[in-house]
Amino acid sequence: xxxxxxxxxxxxxxxxxxxxxxxxxxxxxVEGEISQINVSQGKWLFATIKDDQASVEVFGVVEQISxxxxxxxxxxxxxxxxxxxxxxxxRFSLSARQIVPAGAGALQIxxxxxxxxxxxxxxxxxxxxxxxxxxxxxxxxxxxxDSRAYSDFVKVLxxxxxxxxxxFYPVNVQGHxxxxxxxxxxxxxxxxxxxxxxxxxxxGGGSLEDLQAFNDxxxxxxxxxxxxxxxxxxxxxxxxxxxDLVADRxxxxxxxxxxxxxxxxxxVLEQVAxxxxxxxxxxxxxxxxxxxxxxxxxGTLAAFAGQAQRQRQTIEQTKQQLVRATDTWLKQxxxxxxxxxxxxSNLDPHxxxxxxxxxxxxxxxxxxxxxxxVSNNEQxxxxxxxxxxxxxxxxxxxx
Amino acid sequence: xxxxxxxxxxxxxxxxxxxxxxxxxxIDLEAGLPKFKRGLQLAKILKKRLAQLENEIEEIKTEExxxxxxxx
Numbered sequence: 001x002x003x004x005x006x007x008x009x010x011x012x013x014x015x016x017x018x019x020x021x022x023x024x025x026x027x028x029x030v031e032g033e034i035s036q037i038n039v040s041q042g043k044w045l046f047a048t049i050k051d052d053q054a055s056v057e058v059f060g061v062v063e064q065i066s067x068x069x070x071x072x073x074x075x076x077x078x079x080x081x082x083x084x085x086x087x088x089x090x091r092f093s094l095s096a097r098q099i100v101p102a103g104a105g106a107l108q109i110x111x112x113x114x115x116x117x118x119x120x121x122x123x124x125x126x127x128x129x130x131x132x133x134x135x136x137x138x139x140x141x142x143x144x145x146d147s148r149a150y151s152d153f154v155k156v157l158x159x160x161x162x163x164x165x166x167x168f169y170p171v172n173v174q175g176h177x178x179x180x181x182x183x184x185x186x187x188x189x190x191x192x193x194x195x196x197x198x199x200x201x202x203x204g205g206g207s208l209e210d211l212q213a214f215n216d217x218x219x220x221x222x223x224x225x226x227x228x229x230x231x232x233x234x235x236x237x238x239x240x241x242x243x244d245l246v247a248d249r250x251x252x253x254x255x256x257x258x259x260x261x262x263x264x265x266x267x268v269l270e271q272v273a274x275x276x277x278x279x280x281x282x283x284x285x286x287x288x289x290x291x292x293x294x295x296x297x298x299g300t301l302a303a304f305a306g307q308a309q310r311q312r313q314t315i316e317q318t319k320q321q322l323v324r325a326t327d328t329w330l331k332q333x334x335x336x337x338x339x340x341x342x343x344x345s346n347l348d349p350h351x352x353x354x355x356x357x358x359x360x361x362x363x364x365x366x367x368x369x370x371x372x373x374v375s376n377n378e379q380x381x382x383x384x385x386x387x388x389x390x391x392x393x394x395x396x397x398x399x
Numbered sequence: 400x401x402x403x404x405x406x407x408x409x410x411x412x413x414x415x416x417x418x419x420x421x422x423x424x425x426i427d428l429e430a431g432l433p434k435f436k437r438g439l440q441l442a443k444i445l446k447k448r449l450a451q452l453e454n455e456i457e458e459i460k461t462e463e464x465x466x467x468x469x470x471x
Contacts, residue, residue, distance in 0.1 A: 135408040145458075154456065163451035169459045180466075187467045188459065265449045268411075272449075275418040276442045282421035283428075283435045290428045 015085050022083045029176070030056070030079045030094055031102055037071055045096070047071070049079060059084070060096035067217045068099065070113040076103040080176075100212070107208045111215050114242055118217075123224055129248045130229045136197035136261055138165045140189040140228065142182060143202040145170035149254040153202050153233070156258035161265050167196055173203040178213035186222035198229045198261060201243060202254035205236035214241035223247055233257030353385035371396050407448060414441040 009017060032049030039045050045060040045068055058079055062068055071077065081096035101110035122128060139157075143149045150168070157164065169188060171181035182201070189199050201223070203214065213219060214234050223230045223246045232244045233251035244250040251257035345351060349359065360368045360382040368374060374393050382389045417438040420426055426434065 133408065135411060137407060154454070158452070158454055161449075162453055163448060164454040166454055166456045167459060168456055170461060181461070184461075184464060184466055185459075188464050191467075192465060193459070269446065269449050272411075272414065272442050272445050275414050276439065278418050279421045279435055279438045282424070282426075283431055285424075286426070286428045286431050 011090070012087065015087050015090050018085050019087070022085065025083055027080060027082055027097065030081070032056070032077065032079070034071060034073050034075050034077055037073060039068075047099075049077060049094075057091070057093040058096050058099070059086070059093040060099065065096060065099055067110070067114065069117070070101070070110045070217075071099060072109065072113075075101055075106040075109060077106065078102045100216075102209070104208055107212060107215070111208065111242065114215065114217055114220070115245065118220060118242065118246065123220065124245045132229050132231065132249055132261060133197045134263070137163070138167065138194075138196040139261065140185075140193070140196035140199040141166050141168045141202065142171055142185040142189075142199060143168075143254070144173045147173070147204060149173075149202040149204045149233070152204075153200065153254040153258050156255045157262060160258065161262040164262070167193065172213075174206065174210050174213060179216050179218055182213060182219050183222050186226055190225075190227050195228050198231060199226060200231045200233065200254075200257050200261065201247070202233045202257055203235065204254065205239055211235055211239060211241050214243040216242070219243055220246045231257050231261055350385065353383065358385075359383045371398065407445075410441050410445055414438055414445065417441070 030049065032051055032055075035048045035050045035055060037045070037047040039062060043062055045058075045062050045065060047058040047060075048055050049058055050056075058081070060068070060081075078100050079094055079096045080098040080100075081094045083092065084095040085092055101107050118124060141150070141153065143153070154166070157166070167189070169185040171185050172178045173182075186199070189196055201214075203211070208215075211234065214232075220242045223232070223243055229248040230246075231249045231251055232241070232247035233254040233256055234241050234244055236253060240250075249260055251260050353359070360380050362368060362374060363379050363381075366373065368380065374380060374396065376393050376396060378393045380391055380393060382391060417434050420434065421431065421438075
């Protein structure tokens with residue numbers, strides 16, 4: 001104290017000196033209502049927050065303060081920061097690292113504003129959302145340790161499907177540490193760990209204040225940028241958070257998240273059974289069809305064989321007919337021959353001689369048919385059936 | 400993990416494809432028989448896989464996780 005009293009400070013030294021003292025104060029949170037706010041050159045944020053009795057100025061660097069654009073006059077906020085003196089003017093302010101809405105009214109306004117902003121940016125568009133894998137096998141679970149959300153999710157998941165690998169990243173789901181731990185978890189699953197098939201962000205129900213981390217723009221950004229698809233199961237049925245809206249799939253509760261991401265094993269088993277039946281039936285049909293084709297072919301062959309058989313029979317019949325006809329013809333010919341032979345035998349002169357006729361020839365061997373052919377004393381030879389008589393014509397008598 | 404994952408999804412997709420192929424009725428018996436056998440084999444493996452009841456839970460030790468700069 002004695003030293004201080006003796007020392008005469010230059011203004012700049014004084015400001016610097018005070019700041020050395022102020023540096024001893026670690027980050028603190030100050031709650032107040034924004035009574036005035038403006039942004040200079042798009043870079044610096046100047047605001048005043050107040051309560052019933054006092055006010056304090058707040059300074060911040062715009063690019064470091066996420067969600068600064070949702071802040072407005074009249075909004076109750078929590079300013080995370082440290083007290084500083086501005087070197088040049090000695091102006092005292094609370095140098096803010098983060099300014100977040102506080103209290104139901106402010107949170108509601110902040111929620112609506114952020115929702116509108118992200119909606120315009122297309123973050124909620126359905127076309128942007130990625131389909132979930134049909135059979136996820138590795139799941140990154142981000143929720144609070146020993147929470148109802150955790151146990152509900154794990155229980156329902158187990159009821160539906162087994163053999164899954166769950167990587168559980170415990171986080172704070174409310175309070176000052178909620179946003180940073182959730183962001184770290186997303187970073188971990190997307191960059192430091194083997195990427196799971198999908199990420200589930202879960203939390204039980206709560207007031208708007210309790211769910212604040214899930215309405216934070218940074219968390220929305222992490223979900224939006226996640227390489228693995230994200231399913232959010234936050235709060236009760238009626239709670240809708242920004243995280244829900246940005247997520248690739250919104251589940252109404254943590255249990256519902258489990259229902260959405262894995263198919264019920266029974267249902268899959270039934271489908272497998274159906275498919276097995278289906279291919280069995282179809283194969284049976286194929287066998288029947290193949291049999292029919294075979295039968296048709298056999299039929300065609302049989303028909304052909306039958307035709308050949310019939311042709312053979314026809315040939316055989318024709319042959320027999322021919323043989324029969326030839327036989328008959330031959331018999332007929334034989335009979336005719338016999339008749340002719342008989343006739344011929346009847347005409348045989350020898351046979352005629354047997355019946356008492358004879359043939360007489362003159363000396364020249366000419367058969368005598370008329371008396372005019374001979375003269376008296378001429379030698380003639382008469383042939384009888386059993387020999388010849390040579391005689392001399394004695395007398396010729398005319399009839 | 401990746402292999403196991405792809406195998407389940409792949410096996411299911413393959414079984415679905417075989418079923419669809421049979422349903423078109425365009426397949427012939429000769430080509431159909433090996434596919435039929437494969438289908439039954441897939442169904443068997445899938446059933447075995449689906450019979451697993453437990454899930455494995457691994458808790459990440461957060462103190463070992465690097466805190467990324469962007470979050471501060």
